[in-house]
Amino acid sequence: MSILVFAEHDNSELKADTLKTVAAAQAIGGDIHLLVAGHNCQAIAEAASKVNGVSKVLVADNAAYEHQLAENVSLLVTELAADYSHIMATALTTGKNFMPRVAALLDVTQISDIIAVESSDTFVRPIYAGNAIATVQSLDSKKVITVRSTGFDAVATDGNAEIIALDKVTDAGISSYVSEQLSVSERPELGAASVIISGGRGMQNGENFKLLDGIADKLGAAIGASRAAVDAGFVPNDMQVGQTGKIVAPDLYIAVGISGAIQHLAGMKDSKVIVAINKDAEAPIFQVADYGLVADLFDALPELESKL
């Protein structure tokens, strides 16, 4: 078997999630190659060559791949697919965007968001917002798989893979990049943080999210939010934790003013330790919390910050 893993990156940094997706590939077993598709991404190729368990790094460095447009990347991956039994990507917005296109071009169905590998054709994945766990066997000859990185432990980075440049360019010419609005933060990314503190509707407005800042600073935490807080416009969409937002599993998750809808729990209930602070003692979030504090967050947060 041979496995092609798509390297998750933004042309400046290889995302740590890639190390977890490679771990999933190792659980399947076989020769593992990483694909780096981007523009001016030699530094990513260098970083990718150090990922353990990878024998080759294929680099497609061209303006057509700069923004990893699904139309262009899917053509590239589909052309490479002939040599591989499995094609894998991390289930983040880039992989979720282009991988089903690859699957359709190869006439296979995709196995999405796997959290465990049973065998080379059988995988475990959450369904119904994580309220059920399905074990699914793929009957297709080629497996196209996206990996939920919280299910796997990162591989080390002391490898030494061969770097091979690809020169063929696939540009579908039907989509183009216009602009982006990136959230700039000094804090760790939600997917990489070992501590996360999230606010919900109970925060009442965006200004009050500043109450989380001091605690996040002391704990080195990322700041997240529930859908309710994002919908209400308190904070931007990239902070949303939940079934259709970011799926996280930090060592410590502190939910503040979050009631605990099924859809939010789906995004965080695999965290090692969960703390809930809510003034409503009946809030469903307390059912998944290891430590619950029934209190008004406007009293509790300043006190918590002072005592850390």
Place this chain on the structure above:
Amino acid sequence: MKVLVPIKRVIDYNVKVRVKADNSNVDLANVKMAINPFCEIAVEEAVRLKEAGIATEVIAVSIGNKSCQEQLRTALALGADRAIQIETDESLDSINVAKLLQKIVEEEQPQLVILGKQSIDSDNNQTGQMLAALTGMSQGTFASAVSIDGDKVNVTREVDSGLQTLALTLPAIVTTDLRLNEPRYASLPNIMKAKRKPLVVKAAADFGIDLTARTNLIKVTPPAERKAGIIVESIDELVEKLKNEAKVIS
């Protein structure tokens, strides 16, 4: 221009699903069903394009047994003009759903197809992208804003790092994210009117597509239970527990 909106009947988003005792699947007997929330947002967006004079006709399509007509009627009550049910009793893999939808796209020639980004039952997030690949269309997934601009559509997408805007050549596929719009409630007169709007039924078997299953569902189990937690009485107790019992802060 014509807008096609594929929709799916799923468990109501407020219902917590239970796994069957024999672990063969989840138990949907006597469970409240509804239009998938992301599909409802797709219908709303299409109807708004019609109200803005951009779309000329909104066609809803769903694949399933007779019960999915209920969700097609919901789409009609929200403002879709007509509906197509592709009848099957099978639960189809996404690639086969996309192939059936491809046939409808070939028949109807829409300039825009708007779908939900994922269904809240199988959580696959793939049908829209697959349909785009099969029809050779461009795609704007996880959309939070859509604007038609001549022969292009600009789609603002919710991505991990923030928002990204793409320009797509029409015809194109758009999949909806939560913030694209807030769907309206269907009014009683519109619900009554929807009953008289055209709904055509076509048999999935008549499309000449091999719909053989691509996956085998081996088992479905409940998720691991978290052990019951405790309620602490004060911040002091919380900090003490996190330091000395859970050992997650120092």
